[in-house]
Amino acid sequence: MDDFSDLIAANKTFADDFDLGGFDGVAKAGVAIVTCMDSRIDPLRMLGLTHGDAKIFRNPGGRVTQAALEALVLGVHLLGVERVLVIPHTRCAMASASEAELRVKIGEATGTDASWQSFGVITDQRASLGEDVAKVRSHPLIPDSVAVGGFIYDVDTGLLDQQF
DSSP: OGGGHHHHHHHHHHHHTOOOTTOOSOOTTOEEEEEEOOTTOOHHHHTTOOTTSEEEEEEGGGOOOHHHHHHHHHHHHHSOOOEEEEEOBTTOGGGSSOHHHHHHHHHHHHTSOOTTOOOOOOSOHHHHHHHHHHHHHHOTTSOTTSEEEEEEEOTTTOOEEEOO
């Protein structure tokens, strides 16, 4: 239990002044964001949004996976999502190594054969972003009225560059 004591203490401090309750779960700004789990990304602040404004789905590389599509369908039909932003970023680890390299690195770190594990490496970030935007736009349960954009976030400048 000691492994988390610092975080539990920080949570108690957070809860002392907690004023974010009472939201109904609807995305107040009508926004959903699919982005990378990278800690350099602050999805709400980079778009001028605040707590309760958006639905955020994060994974390695910011890819539109099956789970991301499920979340977007639910967001659109149950949670007020009208705009979807797919946002990978510069200097992403998922775009800077091959599957083979990651398998070796993870295998060496764990002492376990990782040759069977897929990591979803991105060989062409712009092309992958285009594919992901197309997946959302063409999904039969996401209406054409939902705006879908593909952007690359620059982790060194904080700027978004719209690609699609």
